[in-house]
Amino acid sequence: MTETRSEQVLRVDAYPTHEVGGYxxxxxxxxxxxxxxxxxxxxxxxxxxxxxxxxxxxxxxGEPEPMAELEFPEEFRTGSVFAMTVFGLDHENIEYGYxxxxxxxxxxxxxxxxxxxxxxPYARLIAxxxxxxxxxxxxxxxxxxSRVCLQDFxxxxxxxxxxxxxxxxxxxxxxxGFTRHPSSQVTAPGTFAGLREKIPYLKELGINxxxxxxxxxxxxxxxPRTNPETGEQLFDYWGYNTVSFFAPKAGYAATGRYxxxxxxxxxxxxxxxxxxxxxxxxxxxxxxxxxxxQGPTISFKGLDNATxxxxxxxxxxxxxxxxxxxVNCNHPVVRNYVLDCLRHWVADYHxxxxxxxxxxxxxxxxxxxxxxNPPLLELLAYDPVLRHTKLIAEAWDAGGLYEVGxxxxxxxxxEWNGKYRDTVRSFLKGDPGVTGExxxxxxxxxxxxATRGTAASVNFLTAHDGFTLADLVSYNDKHNEANGxxxxxxxxxxxSWNCGAEGPTDDPEINALRTRQMKNALAIxxxxxxIPMLLAGDEVARTQQGNxxxxxxxxxxxxxxxxxxxxxxELLRFTREMIEFRKHHRELRSTAHPTGQVREHLGLxxxxxxxxxxxxxxxxxxxxLLAVARCGTGDDDVVYVAMNAHWESHDLELPALPGGxxxxxFADTGAEAPYDIRTPGAxxxxxxxxxxxxxxxxxxILVGRTHVSDDLDTP
Amino acid sequence: xxxxxxxxxxxxxxVLVATGEINSETSGSLLQAxxxxxxxxxxxxIDLTAVTYVSxxxxxxxxxxxxEAQHAGVAVTxxxxxxxxRFVMSATGFLDFFETGEAVAAAxxxxxxxxx
Numbered sequence: 001m002t003e004t005r006s007e008q009v010l011r012v013d014a015y016p017t018h019e020v021g022g023y024x025x026x027x028x029x030x031x032x033x034x035x036x037x038x039x040x041x042x043x044x045x046x047x048x049x050x051x052x053x054x055x056x057x058x059x060x061x062g063e064p065e066p067m068a069e070l071e072f073p074e075e076f077r078t079g080s081v082f083a084m085t086v087f088g089l090d091h092e093n094i095e096y097g098y099x100x101x102x103x104x105x106x107x108x109x110x111x112x113x114x115x116x117x118x119x120x121p122y123a124r125l126i127a128x129x130x131x132x133x134x135x136x137x138x139x140x141x142x143x144x145x146s147r148v149c150l151q152d153f154x155x156x157x158x159x160x161x162x163x164x165x166x167x168x169x170x171x172x173x174x175x176x177g178f179t180r181h182p183s184s185q186v187t188a189p190g191t192f193a194g195l196r197e198k199i200p201y202l203k204e205l206g207i208n209x210x211x212x213x214x215x216x217x218x219x220x221x222x223x224p225r226t227n228p229e230t231g232e233q234l235f236d237y238w239g240y241n242t243v244s245f246f247a248p249k250a251g252y253a254a255t256g257r258y259x260x261x262x263x264x265x266x267x268x269x270x271x272x273x274x275x276x277x278x279x280x281x282x283x284x285x286x287x288x289x290x291x292x293x294q295g296p297t298i299s300f301k302g303l304d305n306a307t308x309x310x311x312x313x314x315x316x317x318x319x320x321x322x323x324x325x326x327v328n329c330n331h332p333v334v335r336n337y338v339l340d341c342l343r344h345w346v347a348d349y350h351x352x353x354x355x356x357x358x359x360x361x362x363x364x365x366x367x368x369x370x371x372x373n374p375p376l377l378e379l380l381a382y383d384p385v386l387r388h389t390k391l392i393a394e395a396w397d398a399g400g401l402y403e404v405g406x407x408x409x410x411x412x413x414x415e416w417n418g419k420y421r422d423t424v425r426s427f428l429k430g431d432p433g434v435t436g437e438x439x440x441x442x443x444x445x446x447x448x449x450a451t452r453g454t455a456a457s458v459n460f461l462t463a464h465d466g467f468t469l470a471d472l473v474s475y476n477d478k479h480n481e482a483n484g485x486x487x488x489x490x491x492x493x494x495x496s497w498n499c500g501a502e503g504p505t506d507d508p509e510i511n512a513l514r515t516r517q518m519k520n521a522l523a524i525x526x527x528x529x530x531i532p533m534l535l536a537g538d539e540v541a542r543t544q545q546g547n548x549x550x551x552x553x554x555x556x557x558x559x560x561x562x563x564x565x566x567x568x569x570e571l572l573r574f575t576r577e578m579i580e581f582r583k584h585h586r587e588l589r590s591t592a593h594p595t596g597q598v599r600e601h602l603g604l605x606x607x608x609x610x611x612x613x614x615x616x617x618x619x620x621x622x623x624x625l626l627a628v629a630r631c632g633t634g635d636d637d638v639v640y641v642a643m644n645a646h647w648e649s650h651d652l653e654l655p656a657l658p659g660g661x662x663x664x665x666f667a668d669t670g671a672e673a674p675y676d677i678r679t680p681g682a683x684x685x686x687x688x689x690x691x692x693x694x695x696x697x698x699x700x701i702l703v704g705r706t707h708v709s710d711d712l713d714t715p
Numbered sequence: 716x717x718x719x720x721x722x723x724x725x726x727x728x729x730v731l732v733a734t735g736e737i738n739s740e741t742s743g744s745l746l747q748a749x750x751x752x753x754x755x756x757x758x759x760x761i762d763l764t765a766v767t768y769v770s771x772x773x774x775x776x777x778x779x780x781x782x783e784a785q786h787a788g789v790a791v792t793x794x795x796x797x798x799x800x801r802f803v804m805s806a807t808g809f810l811d812f813f814e815t816g817e818a819v820a821a822a823x824x825x826x827x828x829x830x831x
Contacts, residue, residue: 267808
């Protein structure tokens with residue numbers, strides 16, 4: 001008989017050596033941690049430094065009471081690792097957890113309680129929150145149930161895309177929010193499968209990287225507040241409160257009720273890659289869902305509280321995250337846990353990169369002080385498995401540590417550039433004295449990233465946290481009453497301007513100005529050096545009605561309304577063409593900060609600054625106009641971007657171009673659609689080559705090249 | 716829930732009709748029924764009309780059979796996939812690996828139309 005590939009190789013360790021609680025068992029292997037299917041059974045391995053004993057608790061799937069409790073024999077312990085293989089388990093139909101016994105002495109940091117069943121920190125699947133929004137039965141003792149699964153997804157020929165960081169156009173979205181709105185017309189709204197159906201839209205938009213808000217298992221029902229206006233229950237919608245770090249959120253999968261969220265998520269990633277789109281995950285290692293001493297015991301707290309959390313000398317939780325606890329990231333065991341977790345997502349889910357929430361915490365020592373050479377950050381930067389992934393830091397934390405420009409980068413870390421956001425917003429609303437800093441920001445922030453290159457800067461104007469782009473130009477103040485905190489939550493320093501009326505208005509002039517301001521923002525973002533990041537929906541003017549902190553709003557405030565794709569087709573077209581324009585011009589994506597060095601083939605510098613007069617930028621406090629011209633090395637195009645935040649128009653004198661080249665108009669946000677923007681390569685040659693009138697609060701983009709368009713009137 | 720399997724042989728190959736649920740408890744017997752048929756080298760059709768649910772382990776079993784068939788150069792086609800099972804297979808990517816009867820029929824129809 002021909003042996004098939006599916007038949008098992010006989011192994012000596014496929015046979016039990018002991019019996020515990022009526023189950024045949026043998027000593028397991030300490031590594032890898034977690035539950036792993038092995039010949040004939042499942043191997044369980046869990047670490048606890050201070051536990052005096054450990055018990056494996058096994059449930060039949062969905063049952064409230066355990067079907068077995070197997071204490072690890074002493075001889076199954078290696079160092080501080082308890083490992084046991086249990087034979088004859090139907091891995092698909094069980095859930096498991098641990099009881100760890102040990103000292104309960106909060107002052108010394110220990111909070112062992114053998115009455116609690118603890119979730120496995122390495123669980124690759126979690127049951128208990130299988131369908132989004134279903135009210136959980138909180139009377140059950142074990143809420144977030146570890147499950148066993150196979151890591152045998154068939155990736156076919158999927159390989160990392162390896163898009164150079166400087167070529168990325170990042171699109172930040174919430175998995176559920178992207179397709180939950182009824183207008184999405186997808187088969188399974190609000191899921192990985194739903195997002196997969198929208199890949200053609202993303203491809204057409206031109207983005208090549210999607211950044212997903214947290215997808216590790218969290219509990220959306222973990223919010224006691226209600227909307228004071230409607231009485232509706234509020235959620236933990238964003239999910240920055242991780243319950244289980246190795247498990248994709250079941251409630252984000254249409255097949256979560258069948259426990260197939262892993263395969264569904266991987267299928268989405270595989271298809272995104274096939275469409276040329278990388279996947280970055282927003283990850284939250286600064287704190288967990290266990291909160292402080294008042295919070296629930298889910299996993300870490302009961303397994304080894306003193307290892308996993310930063311504790312005060314009195315045994316209380318340090319709170320650098322603003323959420324109750326702080327993960328002890330630079331403890332050697334926790335470091336390895338974070339590394340194992342990220343390796344898992346790269347190796348088993350083909351994730352291309354990570355954005356680290358409140359990453360400054362990852363650089364704090366065990367007592368909370370900032371480290372000059374944080375071992376965790378170094379470890380992640382040099383790890384063989386993570387070697388080519390993108391690592392992006394939100395380089396601040398809630399404890400006051402602000403490291404934008406100073407984040408320990410090891411040549412690998414990029415940062416969300418909060419200063420870019422603040423400066424461009426401030427310029428757009430017409431603040432005086434911003435042109436100097438604007439120049440620095442659009443040139444890739446050389447003051448912050450001189451040794452790291454422009455790709456260290458992730459440039460963004462809006463993100464999930466804060467106003468959407470439409471709200472940035474429609475509201476002076478946040479309107480967060482629906483969050484149930486008397487409008488006290490959310491940022492107050494928004495640098496927003498409502499263009500003359502607070503919120504929706506019928507005034508056509510105000511609405512036209514708002515549209516122009518949104519185009520101005522997009523034009524500046526996509527012509528800046530650094531990695532541009534777009535918030536999902538900004539391309540179609542998605543509004544949150546002035547709410548700048550929709551972390552709890554699982555409703556139309558947060559969802560992408562797909563009707564706006566048609567309703568705001570003008571802005572969508574503008575965004576698409578801007579992204580395409582960026583792809584056409586390498587000088588906008590150059591990793592080197594400009595130096596003013598003259599490009600020999602053009603006789604023009606790599607970057608030059610201009611004002612109303614060519615070569616004479618106005619850096620004065622009252623200036624609200626700045627123009628920049630960029631020359632690449634490999635082609636003859638010169639890109640000129642004039643940014644006018646002034647409420648008056650200005651006559652621009654354009655810099656002269658070397659022989660045979662002339663200025664062509666790509667975009668003028670002051671012009672009526674469809675003449676506001678053109679298709680890259682089909683720009684219109686200017687009649688009056690030396691002059692251009694830039695309208696009030698407008699951005700103009702010109703291309704200096706030799707080709708003369710055949711059809712001057714075609715947008 | 717159990718799984719029943721019945722074989723039906725005809726000139727063009729073998730049809731295996733499955734009834735019940737394909738899950739971790741029943742997929743072993745399905746594999747035992749299918750692998751010998753794959754080794755016979757004739758085209759194989761798996762009729763899932765009476766299958767109400769295919770679990771993660773069940774889908775993996777079908778994929779293992781498919782891989783074995785690929786290795787042996789045997790064509791495997793799934794028939795009668797219910798809407799729910801088809802959705803689960805689609806969302807989890809398993810559908811991409813299989814020829815389904817509906818797709819085969821649609822392709823044949825298109826071919827016939829093109830020939831007219």
